[in-house]
Amino acid sequence: MKKVICFILIVVLFILVVTISGCTYAAVNDTDDDTQKNGTDLDGGYARISYHNYVQYVSGYYFAFRLTYDYDYYQKKKSTLNVLLNELGESFKNNGYDVSVNDLSGEMTASLSFKSTEEYLKYTDYNGFLPQESSYDSVEKKAFYIDRTSKSKTIFTDIDKEYKFIGRIYSVGCLKAGIDKNDVLLQYVYGTPYKEKFLKTNADQVVYSPENSIYLHIFNMNMDTRDREIILINHSPNVTAWYAVTIAAGVIVFAIPLTVYLVKRKKKE
Secondary structure, three states: OHHHHHHHHHHHHHHHHHHHHOOOOOOOOOOOOOOOOOOEOOOOOOEEEEEEEEEOOOOOEEEEEEEEEEHHHHHHOHHHHHHHHHHHHHHHHOOOOEEEEEOOOOEEEEEEEEOOHHHHHHHOOOOOOOOOHHHOOEEEEOOOEEEEEEEEEOHHHHOOOOOOHHHHHHHHHHHOOOOOHHHEEEEEEEEEOOOOOOEEEOOOEEEEEOOOOEEEEEEEEEOOOOOOEEEEEEEEEOHHHHHHHHHHHHHHHHHHHHHHHHHHHHHHO
């Protein structure tokens, strides 16, 4: 009888551990690990415009615009390109971004970090309403998990609009530098603490960043494919179902000893 009770308790504890672990994050920091001091071989392009969008520990956010020149191309036109990098850097600084320009590798990064959801929502003029199920393109509820799918276009859709940040990088950093659109590479990097088990995407590559303790989903594009659709599938526990199982298991744990006690008592009578 004791063995049966111990087995049931182990099962209940296992269910609780699975339920809790499905909702945990990994720790992160604000370090961006993509800077290459020795230059970058773009292999097929003279410039790469990238946008980094990181969801960090619990409620932190990190955004960054980056312009990277091919190292060999940069060495040939270094003086001209440095002027453009600094022009872009000043433009972002005037809009409150943290800017770093690496004149050794030919790269400019403009970033914003938010330590809390409230800080981020204040910056974006959020209207105060929480996301609803209807904000997802589809919601598929299974026995113990729910798949929520979101589909969207990248920021590069507006790259032809010069008044946009991404458009200014393209017009100043690429067109003004004399770089043809066919020699411009685009890259969207989505960072999340969730493992692939809990968040799946249609990214070209997924790598783990030890410096940031997040998984980077990398989407590669060019000017012709900049309207590429980004798909995110959030695979999360169906909390209601797991709680129901836990409660049911708990009832069983207490019901079995009670039943045994009543049976023995009846036999004695």
